[in-house]
Amino acid sequence: MKEKPMFKLKNAVAALLVALLAFSSVGWAQGAGPFTPDFPELRPELEGFQEIIQKTLVANLQGPMPVLSTPKGTYLPDYGAVFHVEGNMYEIRAVSPFTPKPLTQQELDQAYQAMLKRVDALRERMLQVIADHGSSLQHLKPEETLAVVVHLFNGYLDPKRPCPSQLIFRVKKAAISDYQDKKISLSDLTKRIEINRF
Numbered sequence: 001m002k003e004k005p006m007f008k009l010k011n012a013v014a015a016l017l018v019a020l021l022a023f024s025s026v027g028w029a030q031g032a033g034p035f036t037p038d039f040p041e042l043r044p045e046l047e048g049f050q051e052i053i054q055k056t057l058v059a060n061l062q063g064p065m066p067v068l069s070t071p072k073g074t075y076l077p078d079y080g081a082v083f084h085v086e087g088n089m090y091e092i093r094a095v096s097p098f099t100p101k102p103l104t105q106q107e108l109d110q111a112y113q114a115m116l117k118r119v120d121a122l123r124e125r126m127l128q129v130i131a132d133h134g135s136s137l138q139h140l141k142p143e144e145t146l147a148v149v150v151h152l153f154n155g156y157l158d159p160k161r162p163c164p165s166q167l168i169f170r171v172k173k174a175a176i177s178d179y180q181d182k183k184i185s186l187s188d189l190t191k192r193i194e195i196n197r198f
Contacts, residue, residue: 039075042139046073046081052133053148057087060125061118068153080144080173081137087122089115090155112161115154119164123197126150126169127190134176142174168196 053071061067071085092111095103126148134146147170154163171193179189 039139042075042081042137045137045139046075046083048136049073049081049083049133052129052136053083053085056125056129057085057122057150060122061087061089062091069151078144080146081140082147082149084149084151086151086153088155089118089122089152091115092155112163115163119152119167122150123167123195126167127193130169130171130176130193131179131186131189134171134173135180137173140173142172142177144173146171146173146176164197166196166198170194170196 050071050073054067057067057071065088067085068088069084069086071083073081073083075081090111091114092107093099093103095101130146130148137146140146147168150167150169152164152166154165171189175184175189175192178184179186184192
């Protein structure tokens with residue numbers, strides 16, 4: 001399992017998406033067919049994986065609003081399936097006109113440490129979800145990628161303490177198939193899943 005610092009990854013990912021969309025637009029302009037011959041079959045598979053992500057976040061994140069956006073998935077030609085969702089990582093007493101008492105340093109410290117633990121727990125759970133359910137994207141090609149972007153809502157910004165804002169998981173469909181076919185172990189699969197956290 002490779003976890004890399006982000007640095008310029010945001011710009012690189014944005015450039016990749018723009019290039020892929022531009023390529024797709026040219027194809028349509030030239031009278032090309034759908035993104036992939038199997039897209040009608042892939043669509044319900046994308047929707048099914050969206051539901052799995054939703055249930056995973058609801059089951060693993062506490063609080064009244066664990067999921068802040070409905071998971072969405074799309075297929076990018078010659079890249080693969082990309083899913084994104086926003087989860088609420090941060091829980092702390094709300095300050096309002098009805099409860100105006102300022103937050104104490106102890107409350108802030110406890111909320112910060114709890115948030116970091118939730119991020120780590122979600123990271124491990126998403127790895128298991130990819131291993132267990134990534135093969136449900138049956139029409140994804142072996143050389144294509146399954147990517148899951150989890151936006152992390154932190155609620156409180158403290159310049160002295162970094163708060164992760166995203167977890168990005170990327171793995172080739174071939175690696176998931178090898179795991180499902182028992183050619184590799186779960187440990188081997190997680191080593192092939194690239195994780196970016198920033």
